Amino acid sequence: MLEISLENVSVGFRGPLLLDQVQARIESGDKIGLLGRNGSGKTTLMRMLLGLERPEAGRRELTAG
Numbered sequence: 001m002l003e004i005s006l007e008n009v010s011v012g013f014r015g016p017l018l019l020d021q022v023q024a025r026i027e028s029g030d031k032i033g034l035l036g037r038n039g040s041g042k043t044t045l046m047r048m049l050l051g052l053e054r055p056e057a058g059r060r061e062l063t064a065g
Helices: 042-049
Strands: 002-011 019-027 057-062
Touching: 002 042, 019 042, 019 057, 042 057
Parallel strands: none
Antiparallel strands: 002 019, 002 057
């Protein structure tokens, strides 16, 4: 069952894009890891998945529950 879907998500805080047209699907039971250098957008992506940030472009969908 699909839990999280990102479609062409872009985020950049008045500068170069941290996330540029990211696409991802996370389904129930999936295990994921998030790796990257400092300032590469890891925390921004997690905040977006939690609903604390909104993408500048693209769409984020979360399954209720």
